[in-house]
Amino acid sequence: MPRLGVNIDHVATVRQARRGIEPEPVFAAFLAQAAGADAIVAHLREDRRHIQDRDLFLLKETLQVKFNLEMSVADEIVAIACRLQPHQATLVPEKRQELTTEGGLDIVKHFKKIKSTVGRLKGSGIEVSLFIDPQREQIRAAKKTGCSIIELHTGAYAASMDARRQKGLLKEIEGAASYAHEIGLSVYAGHGLNYSNTAQVARIKPIEELNIGHAIISRAILVGIERAVREMKALVV
Ligand code: PXP
Numbered sequence: 001m002p003r004l005g006v007n008i009d010h011v012a013t014v015r016q017a018r019r020g021i022e023p024e025p026v027f028a029a030f031l032a033q034a035a036g037a038d039a040i041v042a043h044l045r046e047d048r049r050h051i052q053d054r055d056l057f058l059l060k061e062t063l064q065v066k067f068n069l070e071m072s073v074a075d076e077i078v079a080i081a082c083r084l085q086p087h088q089a090t091l092v093p094e095k096r097q098e099l100t101t102e103g104g105l106d107i108v109k110h111f112k113k114i115k116s117t118v119g120r121l122k123g124s125g126i127e128v129s130l131f132i133d134p135q136r137e138q139i140r141a142a143k144k145t146g147c148s149i150i151e152l153h154t155g156a157y158a159a160s161m162d163a164r165r166q167k168g169l170l171k172e173i174e175g176a177a178s179y180a181h182e183i184g185l186s187v188y189a190g191h192g193l194n195y196s197n198t199a200q201v202a203r204i205k206p207i208e209e210l211n212i213g214h215a216i217i218s219r220a221i222l223v224g225i226e227r228a229v230r231e232m233k234a235l236v237v
Contacts, residue, residue, distance in 0.1 A: 002202050003038035005068055005190070007213025012042075012050035025051065026058045032216075033065050039088075041211050043070035044077060046094060056084050068129075068211070073110075073117040082124040089121050090129040090151055090211075104132035104153040107141035115145040122146060129188060134176030143183050150180050151188040151211065154201055158192030166197075174204050181206035195219065 011028040015021070029040045040063055042051045059067055069086040071077045072094035081089050091114065093105050107114050107130060118128045129149035132138040133156075142150050157169035177187045189201055190211030202210060 002188075002207050003209040004036070005039035005041045005066070005188075005209055005211040006032040006037040006216055007041040007043070007070075007190075007211055008032065008217070009041075009043050009050045009213055010217040012052070012055060016050055016052075025055050026062060029059055029063060033063065037065060039066035039068050039209065039211075041068045041070060041090070041213065043092070044080065046072060046074055046077060053080065056080070056086075060084055060086060070131075073113055078117055078120055081121060081126060085124070086126060088127045088129060088149070090131055091117060092131045103155075104138065105130055107132060107138050107145065111141055111145070118145045118147050129186075131191075134173045136176070136179055139176060139180045139183070139185070142180075143185060147185075149186040149188055151190055152176055152180075152207075153191050154189050154193055155191040157201070158194065158197050170200055173201065177204050177206040 008025045008028050011023050011025040014023055015025070025042070032040060040059060042056060042059060044051050044053065044056060056069065066088060067086045068088040068090055069081055069084065070090045070092050071081055073091060091105060093103060095102065105114060114130070121128045127149065128147045129151050130142045130145065130147050131151045131153060132142055134152045139150060152173055154173060157166060157173060160166040160169055173189065177189070180187045186208055187206045188209040188211065189204070189207050193201060193210060193212045194215035198210065198212065201207065
């Protein structure tokens with residue numbers, strides 16, 4: 001059974017909609033931890049669209065489970081990671097206009113920069129994971145950077161509406177996971193996983209950890225709305 005990393009970015013997305021103080025992502029992280037999350041994941045984007053620098057330092061100080069910082073290879077962000085000292089950093093590609101992380105890192109193309117970033121983070125005592133598409137050439141290149149973990153991008157599998165194609169994409173993830181495990185990498189997976197497509201990925205043996213955000217935060221809104229309305233209703237009698 002893989003461990004579960006809960007990504008809390010979208011709690012911060014709601015807070016940033018008003019630039020206010022609620023909902024507090026650190027509070028959400030605590031509740032996730034109490035509910036059994038094995039890790040908390042937060043992405044400090046260069047555009048600071050959701051998670052802010054202060055969130056990270058509060059999380060680092062207070063969390064009792066693993067803290068996994070998602071980040072780009074931008075020098076400013078790498079410097080923050082080295083000061084923050086999360087247990088793990090996950091390198092992802094980042095584009096200004098994207099709605100969420102689109103595609104994995106192209107390690108083959110950006111090998112030099114990624115390898116030097118992995119070296120800087122590892123040198124600072126941080127374990128490094130690379131978020132990549134389930135392709136052998138990317139896995140081989142990842143291994144050569146010196147990272148110890150890869151996170152396989154499950155987005156194409158999760159978004160597929162065609163059952164046959166989805167099965168094929170699951171097989172691809174399975175093959176990539178076995179290959180990465182064989183060459184000595186720890187294998188994680190994530191992106192787009194939800195309440196109907198996660199169990200199939202969780203059954204893939206070498207996968208040790210799943211990182212899930214959007215589906216959990218979306219469900220939290222729906223399962224929590226009745227109680228929230230009842231509590232407000234009680235105040236306005
Ligand atoms: N893993 C990585 C590397 C990601 O970039 C993201 C999105 O921030 C996730 C997992 C979680 O994706 P989702 O929010 O679709 O569950």
